[in-house]
Structure formats: structure tokens, C-alpha cells
Amino acid sequence: MTPTKLVAVAGNPNAGKSALFNALTGARQKVGNYPGVTVERHAGRLRLGEDRFAELVDLPGAYSLDPGSPDEAVTRSVVMGEGEYERLPDALVIVLDAANLDNHLRFALQLIGLGLPTIVALNMMDLARRDGLEVSAERLSEELGVPVIETVAVRRKGIEELRLAIDETLASPRDIRPGEGPVEDILTLQRRARDIAVKAIISETPVRRITHRLDGILLHPLIGPIILALLLFTIFQAVFAWAAPPADALEGGVIALGEWVAATLPDGWLKSLIVDGLFAGVGAVVVFLPQILILFLFILILESTGYMVRAAFLMDRLMSHAGLNGRAFIPLLSSFACAVPGIMATRTIDDPRDRLTTILIAPLMTCSARLPVYALIIAAFIPNRTVGWGIGLQGLVLFGLYAAGVIGALVVATMLRRSVVKGTGGSFMMEMPKYQLPQLRDVAIGLWQRAVIFLRRAGTIILATTVILWALASFPKAAPGENQVEASIAGHIASGIEVVVEPIGFNRDISLALLPAMAAREVAVAAIGTVYALDAEDEEGLATLEERLAGRWSLATALAFLAWFVFAPQCVSTIAVTRRETNGWKWPAFMVGYLFAIAYVAAGITYWTAVAFGLG
């Protein structure tokens, strides 16, 4: 049997490679309207006929075979069969943006020069038309000497034709000459590309470009930043306002189910495990699903419209003051979802020092795992009222916490740039994609994937840590009159930690939650839920966690806890990915150290300031 044929999808950033890859394989690779979405190679199975398949690989976008950044280097290695990807592809699918031919053809010429069997997908035909361009696939095919298929990846147009063309190309025998790489320089190629583009473009009707008009408003020196601020503000308001009905319903459901189980099961350790561990712990985390999804809905819409790059444009000057590369903006934004993909996305940054700085501050962007912790404490301690003009106080506090992370990141970056990672950080060069309507399908898939990730975490790592904590907090059994949690193993461990964190206003329960929260931040919520459920053995029914909290913590303690969570390194995966991307333990160790230091100081300052204002 011959090995499965290998077909690579290559082209400029934002040409629609991933969208085509998804359409061809049925995969769900992330697609977004900005350069730098794909930073790794991804493989999928391409069906060619009845029982015939090929392996299709989606690659990071690149401008040329001369790699400018680590993600482009991956593309080069794959198409040239270098390094760990020794196997040369059997065919290449080059994806071109039809509305941007002059530029995209340059890399295409370079790729065709490799001598591999090649098919060109002339994608984004709809956008070219919107710009008044009429492009001829035949003429392009004549000029390039390879088949050219017109496609609109997002409407699945031309997909079957492309599949057929790939099949034919793979079937016709041809020698593959091992890639040596063309020697022509970029400017020569660029000129040839422009000539070919002129020939392939049949007509061009001048139209008032939508993108230009929208940018006139969204990038306006005064209105632009105001719109950005309003937008961010609206997002945080919505996280509380819109999530309330579904979150309340979910919480009601969890409580009702827990009470039913409590009433049904006979007393004993199993009942305690299920009621105090599962419902009070994991249940407490799951109720934050609506809030996380609302946050993601906004992020996904901003990503798929092309607004993200505009936000980077507006913020660049401020970032440059902190010595950050403008390309850092998108990795940092991704870190609001989770620092792990954010740190991976730094591969689009060419300068190693800029990249390192960005990796080190990525954990300061408030990731979605912190949202349940923030939301819980805010709901318990911050009154749900407006501060005028319909602005909710709770949303305002949440906005403040996110802002604290961002400001912290800018300050840290400035200091890093003056000390451990000296450098200029003087570069911001980025393609600005055209505006698009959000692709409903991509947004829906993005939300679905996020929900699955969240629930899977709840069902695995959060569940496991919670059960362990429940066991540690349940045994040994307390003597009558003694407090269960205090008497337990967990209680003794917590007393040890408490010595260190007492000066910053943390009580025993928080001490208990800090350690398991290293596994996943949401565990802090689960841990507190479980501990209070065990403590409250004799109370009637399951009160909501917020009610229990509000009765036990002072406002100063609650605020200090929030401040801690803004900065504290609390996630093993982030440490692991930092180790991988920086090739060693030095930088992850540094990161953990500096984050703990800031968290401790910030929580301390918050606590003592609050106490001074009589909130202790």
C-alpha cells in the first residue's frame, strides 16, 4: 500500500486557508479575520473519492519562504520538507485573495518555483467583486502554468471543483524535484507578480470601499478611541446584565437537584461527597457558563469582523511606550480567553526579545478562568445597583479588574524592557484586513468549542481537585463540638499557609482555596463552595454560595482576594506552555516569581487600604 498522499495548504496570512481547509475536511480549525490566527500546522483528512483519502495540512500564513517569524518558519519547513517535517508534500494548494492579487502572487510564484504539483485556489472572489474587480481564473492559470480554481471558502463555493483538481493533480504522475528554494529576490518576484496581476484583472470599476468608509469612523482620532472604550465597557456590562437570567436558572437548577439528591440519599460519606463535593463544588463553577459564553460571543464577533486589528492600531502608540511590539496586541487579546493560546500566538512576533516580553506579561491579561472567581465575589459583595446613566456597579468593578490587569501588564513590560529583556520594541507592521460580516457558523463553532472546553474542565480537572479537597477536608472526622474543616487534614495545611497570607487579609478558607487553584483557577470557586458546604452541615438546605460568602468575609478581605487573582500565577498549563515556548525553566520560574510577588503586594495594599477606610 502506498502511504497517504500529503497535500499542504499555503499562502499569505488571511487569504482564507483555514476556511478552505475546514470546507475541504470538515474540520473546525479556528478562522478569524486578522493575520496570525493559525500558528501551527494542523492536519486533516481530505476525502478524494469512495475510499480514497489524502492528508491535508493547514499552515500558518507567510509572506515568503524567507521566514520573518517562528510561525512562518513552520510553513517553510513543511513546503520544503525540512527539519522535523522531512516528508515533502505530494501537492500544494496555494490560496490567493483575489482582491489582493498583486501581493499574494509573489509568495505564490515562489511556491510554484518549488516545482511541486500545485493547484491555485483563487479565493475571496466575492470580496474582489465587492471591490469592483473582475479577475479571470483562466488568464491567471495561463500565466502561472498551474490549474486555478475560483472559490469562496465561507460560502463553500468551488470546494468540489477544488477537491477534483487536487485528485487529478495527485493522480497524474510527475517527478517531484526536492525543494531547493528559488533564488530570486523579493523585489524581482514582486514586479513579476504585479505584471501577472495586471493581466489577470479584466476590469476594475472604482467603488467607494466600505472598509475605507468604516475606518473613517472607527479609526477617527477622536471618535475611534471613544468607540473602543464604549465597546469594551458594554462587554463587561453585558457579562452581568445578560447573563443574569440564564445564570440564575442554572443556579436554581443546580440547587434544586442538589437538594433532591440530599433528600434522597442516606446520610453518610457518599452523600457528603455528592452534595458537598459535587454540587457545592463543581456546581458552583458550572453556573458561570453563561457569563463565559457572553464574553466569548463578543470576542468572536470582533475577531471575525476585522475590528481586532483596528483595536491594535488605536492602542499601538500606548503599547510602544511600554516597549511592546504592536504585534503583541493580538496574542495579548487571545490571552483574555486563555493565556495558553495567547502565548502560542506570540510566534507571530519576529523579534525574540519582544516575544519574550509578551510571553511574560500574557498571564496578566484576565483569562476566562478567572471570570467565575471575579463574578462570584462581585455578586456576593458588590451591590447590584446602577451608578447613573444605566451603568451597573457590578459591571464597572469587573471592568476595573480587567483594566488593573492591563495596566499591570504595561507597567511590568516597561520595567522588563529596562532590565531583563532590554530592547527597542519599535516595530508595528500589520496588514489591515477588510471588514466582513461575522460568519455565524464560525461564531457558533467558537462558542460551542468554548462551552465544551469549560464543561470538560469542570468534569475533569475541577472535579478531581474538588474531590481530593473534599476528602482532605472531611477526614479525619471532627470530634463533637469541633469544627470539621479545622480538624481535617486540609484544615491543618491551610493553617500553615494562613501564616503567610494572614497579613494580606486572607482567612483560612482562602488559604485552603489557593493551593488547588493552581490546577485551574476556577477551582478556587469550587473549593470555597465545598468547604462552606462541609462547614454548614447543620444549616438548612443549600444556600447560594454568594449568600454564604457575604456572611463570612469582610469587604476588605473580598477586595484583597480579587486583587490577588488579578496578578497571581495560578495555572499549571500556562507555566508548562511558557517552558515549551522559551525552551527551559528559567523564564517560567521568573514569571511565577514575579507574579506571586506582585499579587502579594497588591492584595496587601488593597486589604490595608480598605481596612483604613473602615471596611475591615
Place this chain on the structure above:
Amino acid sequence: MTKANLPDTLALDQLAVGVRAHISDIDWSILAVGDALRLKNFGFDEGVAIEALHLGPFGRDPLAVKVGRMTVAIRRAHAAAVRVVPLAA
């Protein structure tokens, strides 16, 4: 450097928004290697049509410029390396 001194050329960072121009000369030597590569990748080259579209809100930095058919954002410091000839207004 002769072209750069011609009276009818100016640096891209001095080009007014909305004025069409074409690139007359690029001083690659004052750009870092990586930055020069990226500009070439975006299609910066002598003779290419160029226009400043938008300016950043703080210190009029960065610039959004249209090169050929593509819109790219670059910082003012890099735009200074690009000499342009405005088309007769």
C-alpha cells in the same frame, strides 16, 4: 541619496492623508533587517502607488497606508524611510 534630495519628493510620514502618491525611493539601510523584510513583503517598492489613509489617535502614530491594493499599518519611524512623490493635486 540623490533622489531623496529632489525637491518634489517627501517622506511618507509627511504625506497628507488622502493625497495619492507613488514611492520614489526607499532607504533600506536605515531599517532593521526584519522591518525591511516585512515592508518588502507588504509590497513596498519603487513605483508602487501609495496613499496615507488614517493616522493613529496618539501622536498621529501609527499610519494606515494603502500600498498597491493592500492596507497596512506601520509606525511613523518606519514611514520616514520611504520617499514618495505626490501625484499632481
